[in-house]
Amino acid sequence: MRYANSLSGALALGLAFSFTVIAADGSGAVAQDRTPQIAAPAAAAEPELLPLDPAYAADPAPLESPAHPAVSAQSLAQLVAAQPAGDLPRELECLAGAIYFEAKSETLDGQLAVGRVIVNRARSGRFPASYCGVVFQRAQFSFVRGKAMPAVSHGSRAWRTAVAVARIAHEGSWQSAAEGALYFHAARVSPAWNLTRIARVDSHIFYR
Template sequence: MAKELAHINWLSRLAVLSLALLLTVGTGSAFAASSSTLFIEDEKVSLNQSLRLVDGVTFAPVKELAALMDWHVAYDADAGYVVVMNGEGDKLAFRSGESEVRYNGKTYDIPQTARMINDTSYLPLRVLTEAMHAQVGWQAEDKLSSVTDVEPYVVQSGDTLASIAEANGTTAAALKVRNGLTSDALNAGDSLKMIVPEFMDPATADVALLSKLIQVEAGYEPYEGKIAIANVVLNRVKSGRFPDTVSGVIYAAGQFPPARNGNLQTLSASSESVQAAKAALSGENVVPGALYFFNPKLEPAKAKKSSVVKTIGHHMFIR
């Protein structure tokens, strides 16, 4: 097993703060500003607190964006959660320094931790907007992010879940999860939420956990090395010798130290680690058959007697 890389998460497990501290819009930051301007419903808007680009991921100031989008923000002082709600009944709760969120009564994992930047609560822009049933996009001409509220779809006579999903670039399985459906049956006049947050889509639900494992094990490795870490996990899922789920493999006893010591709950994955996780989940495999990896410089004796699939960066991948 690869030696756990030293990883410092300076924002992890922040103490419970007052509502004013959590939600105040401040100025200045140690983070590079991505932009102080974005499009809201096709109108260019200037923010008091800029969007922030952190490891390739755009973070948004929660309170200010919520005010622009007519979402409601509250604070659960007992649990230390910031809670964001929209007019469609969706409720997203999060705590700074954690990547676990509560959404509509269930707990999910996201690839990055919520952050405090200049005494202001920040979440990844895509996570926040999709959870509030809005669409995040990109205005190429102005090179600015855009956020657009999306109305639920009203089912028409003759519609099927599959046809609605195809027309909206999603899947029937994702729509069923998003709308709490137990079957594919629809009735004319039914209202369906069409924006499915990545963290609850069955096709991408493993991205967060896998990308954070990649980050801690190969954060400084080349992109191919990041994909290879994910490949080892997925190769194990398919092998019959390990648990048959991504979480089962990662949390198996004696395998990945970051999973056992809780680091994955307070770790943020870079955009490249997320991209690598998605590539592996989509079928890209750069180390077919590899079930283990390690650093041969740290374990030279092991390197001599292993069945090597490939060496990438500082890691040797073996069967």
């Protein structure tokens, strides 16, 4: 059984640094001509970040999923399968969309690592304080075009998985191999980033 770590603190990086996160799939670019279904919220009306589950906030290393206390988290796949279906709050839809476009072809560990970067950014005090704000921040995620995400096939297995992983990333109910990361890029490129490398998970390299 794995345990979740507490989120990392704010980074000692200058405000002048701005890095573009590079998508691994290229799926967002392919779908750019389709009608977008997830548009960025107006800047003046950015929603507040959803709170952590109280059980996780009180104990950053829960033994079980806070949303499903009866389900033992013996594997990430089991925890994904145990997530509820149904409508998502706007913030979790933004988080799931980023996981979908950045990492839908990755393993569950890879998808979770990407999701945790967005959660970490929203809670860091150095980025917009909501998942939608982080995802739609200018020049950060290459799949975002015109302040909107490309169309998503909401009936697909890949989307359902991204939704489940988004819930887990938000709750902090499973430890990512890249805990504490605020940045990542595709392993096929080598940007000159003066950052601390944390881990490589699938085709992404993560930093703080």
